[in-house]
Amino acid sequence: MSFKIASSPHQHSQKSTAQLMKLVALAAVPGIAVQAYFFGYGVLVQLLLAIVTALSCEAAVLALRGKKVKVKLLDHSALVTAVLLAVAIPSYAPWWLIVVGTAFAIVVVKQLYGGLGNNLFNPAMAAYVLLLVSFPLPMTSWLPAAPVQNLAVGPLDAVCTIFTDYSCTGYSVSQLRQDADGISMATPLDTLKTDLSQGYTTAESMKKPVFGWLSGEGWFWVNLAYLVGGLFLLQQKVIQWRIPVAVLGSLFSCSLLAWLISPDTNASPLFQLFSGATMLAAFFIATDPVSASTTEKGRLIFGALIGVLVFLIRSYGGYPDAFAFAVMLANMTVPLIDYYTQPRTYGHKHKGAR
């Protein structure tokens, strides 16, 4: 047994950035597959567009900044950003949406701040916020899940819709979203929010076809698949348990409290956990090693803050889902959290102790 002489920490992960990033992308595969099944093959086209845009933007900026393009490109961080943004936007959004978003994520949010490791904000989420604020209509035009879709959408239709705004059979996205009566079907979170604001109770709203068992039709399975991917990341020690547990725990407890007080005007805690982007965000987005907190206690605070913000924005805010805003707001607090949660160095006393 040989001991290398090196400075601390002596025990560290042997994985390189590229390996970690590859594992993250791999862990998203089940989620992407389920998403493609329920919400159309558009997500695969979006992925392709996002990855091409991300890699070319990254290469261009790296070359401009005089860095080693190939080495930096192969750390796969741009790939992960592209994947996260592509799965977060509606599958049939027009092609320029994902291109603008990915370019903004890579060029402005990541590289202008100094590249990987220096960005204050999670690039994918900052780009998502940019798109959501700028183009609210296409960014909220999710199709209902396949079982409740009125018009069947094939793989070729996905390509047609993304590039020409109309499916190969000539339907626009808003027509594809309609049910048999010609009424647009929104996402479950959006539907619930609208219904509650119109005076319906949660139980009444939940009778609509976009809702399925426990949460939205299809959305439950998508969330479950990302949960599986997240558990895989935990098992591989790519991420640590603190952030996801804190996010899910605080979202669960906030919504449980609200639900117990007033079950008619609040969604159940399990509905919150398996709706929208919850699992994707808790395991893949909030755990971003760059923009999240890095201390042990800090990670718990960071995650809990995200959970509380998500609950607040979902319940009282203007947008149906909230993870992008919550993660960005929490990113802003990270320097402060890290400052106040520095662990005590061994051999040094507690602050109060004399």
Place this chain on the structure above:
Amino acid sequence: MDTTTVEHKQSPYQEIIRQGLWKNNPGLVQLLGLCPLLAVTSSLTNALGLGLATVLVLLSTNTVVSLIRNFVPNEIRIPVFVMVIASVVTVIELLMHAFMYNLYQALGIFIPLIVTNCIVIGRAEAYASKNAVLPAAFDGLMMGTGFALVLCTLGAVREVLGAGTLFAGADLLLGDWAKVLTVHLYQADHQFLLAILPPGAFLVMGFLIAAKNTIDARAAAKAKPVEQKISRARVTHVSTQ
């Protein structure tokens, strides 16, 4: 800030032009007046309107402050300057109210807010109160023009990105003939709202400052290898203190 530096081989007026438009540009370098700069530049018309108003204010206040500079006791000069500025802004606000009512409504609170624009009091204090009338007025004109140019660039970029037009609503500012100035560059199905919202202003502003710094850095790099005269004073036997 002070323009009475040891610049050589240039007439003071050339130096004032250089300082106001580029080297010490209120918008890009001093970063003064950011509030109106970011708030009203959602279109070129608004930007030009506020820019012209600011130029007028700066020109007038610098002139007046320079005229009264020898009669104002040093201790109360700031309140006096503020009163001068407030009166001038009020006059301009009333004029705009009377003759450009639509633009007046579009700019809203930002016309009276010119009073609080740090450029105005800054130039009054830093330049006009120490210089003769003509250079002071010229300094006000140049600083105002520098600010207005930044406003217009920001406004133009944001309008093109956000609405796909250029100089829309120019008739509000310049009269009916100006309708021909409006250019429709493209017809987008979806507006790029962020460019029109405040975050877009910050982003475009950041890019503008970056562009200016890049140009300066290039110029400096070009100028460097020509010749560097190093004149060194002997400092070994300074025995004054």
